Amino acid sequence: MAQIYQVEMTDVTLRDGMHAVRHQFSAADARAIASALDGTGVALIEATHGDGLGGSSIQYGFSKEAEEDYLRAVCGVVKHAKVAALLLPGIGTVSDLKRAVDCGIQAVRVATHSTEADISEQHIGEARKLGLDTVGFLMMSHMTPVHVLTEEARKMASYGAHAVYIVDSAGAMLMDEVRQKVSALRHALPDEVHVGFHAHNNLGVSVANSIAAVEEGAYRIDASLAGLGAGAGNTPLEVFVAACEKSGIDTGVKLYPAMDAAEDVVRPRMHRPILTDRASLTLGYAGVYSSFLLHAFRAAEQFGVDARDVLVELGRRRVVGGQEDMIVDVAVELSRK
Numbered sequence: 001m002a003q004i005y006q007v008e009m010t011d012v013t014l015r016d017g018m019h020a021v022r023h024q025f026s027a028a029d030a031r032a033i034a035s036a037l038d039g040t041g042v043a044l045i046e047a048t049h050g051d052g053l054g055g056s057s058i059q060y061g062f063s064k065e066a067e068e069d070y071l072r073a074v075c076g077v078v079k080h081a082k083v084a085a086l087l088l089p090g091i092g093t094v095s096d097l098k099r100a101v102d103c104g105i106q107a108v109r110v111a112t113h114s115t116e117a118d119i120s121e122q123h124i125g126e127a128r129k130l131g132l133d134t135v136g137f138l139m140m141s142h143m144t145p146v147h148v149l150t151e152e153a154r155k156m157a158s159y160g161a162h163a164v165y166i167v168d169s170a171g172a173m174l175m176d177e178v179r180q181k182v183s184a185l186r187h188a189l190p191d192e193v194h195v196g197f198h199a200h201n202n203l204g205v206s207v208a209n210s211i212a213a214v215e216e217g218a219y220r221i222d223a224s225l226a227g228l229g230a231g232a233g234n235t236p237l238e239v240f241v242a243a244c245e246k247s248g249i250d251t252g253v254k255l256y257p258a259m260d261a262a263e264d265v266v267r268p269r270m271h272r273p274i275l276t277d278r279a280s281l282t283l284g285y286a287g288v289y290s291s292f293l294l295h296a297f298r299a300a301e302q303f304g305v306d307a308r309d310v311l312v313e314l315g316r317r318r319v320v321g322g323q324e325d326m327i328v329d330v331a332v333e334l335s336r337k
């Protein structure tokens with residue numbers, strides 16, 4: 001008989017999805033989406049600016065409403081799931097985290113570039129003191145060799161993380177790489193520390209990659225309704241749940257409510273369709289941070305260049321999250337050529 005796997009779903013519609021709407025959901029949108037999500041059975045609902053606590057800024061784009069208004073809106077309607085915030089040390093601070101706890105969050109995901117886990121020590125430690133479910137999030141994992149990733153994951157676990165994620169921020173990984181990296185983390189970390197996987201669909205394989213991750217021992221899987229997220233979006237929750245039902249994976253999520261939430265609540269609120277078009281495909285192909293997409297469109301238009309050329313050059317320079325200012329630099333340079 002096929003093996004039965006059990007996983008826990010984290011929904012990122014109200015966080016990664018914020019990139020896709022330029023952080024312009026209203027608190028009322030957040031309330032409607034969170035309420036629909038809560039009815040699906042997801043374990044965790046992440047809700048913040050796309051770049052986490054403190055992300056609303058000139059560098060990353062301003063949110064439509066104040067951070068606390070979103071968090072209070074979401075925490076106020078959710079009855080079953082836990083609410084999580086994303087925190088990138090350096091963008092968000094421990095004070096931001098404490099304010100988010102006052103709004104009702106019960107979990108935090110502390111994200112660093114996949115070679116920079118050491119900057120998460122203070123934030124993970126403080127999160128544990130605050131009694132939060134605490135997750136380490138290793139972004140742009142496709143850039144980092146397995147032996148380095150396992151060391152970085154061990155650091156996050158040693159600081160107190162309950163789970164450590166392989167994050168395919170660029171949607172650049174294929175199934176073999178996912179299997180290799182997830183399995184290495186599963187073997188490197190103590191049994192009580194969960195391994196997680198976060199995908200982007202830039203190469204059209206987010207569902208397949210997420211299933212491969214489960215088969216290699218990932219217990220926490222990220223997804224979003226209708227795939228709403230940066231670039232070509234994240235693993236679509238409703239599609240993943242249906243595929244899991246056919247593969248002996250128990251997600252704890254009810255399929256029809258997830259389909260209805262995607263179709264009736266999220267799709268009408270999308271600003272542009274989530275699809276693997278030429279620009280988002282280029283992110284996966286060139287290994288570029290998915291949240292650069294809309295910034296690259298804007299810079300390309302402003303300086304009269306092809307967004308794909310901007311993205312390919314950013315990939316060649318191995319630019320990572322936090323270097324958003326390079327997008328304009330590259331567009332200017334290309335326009336001069």
Ligand SMILES: C[C@H](O)CC(=O)C(=O)O
Pocket residue numbers: 016050051052088111139140167168169170198230290291321
């Ligand atoms: C700040 C990023 O959007 C976090 C994330 O979801 C990723 O790296 O992917």
Ligand SMILES: [Mn+2]
Pocket residue numbers: 016169198199200229230290
């Ligand atoms: Mn993401």
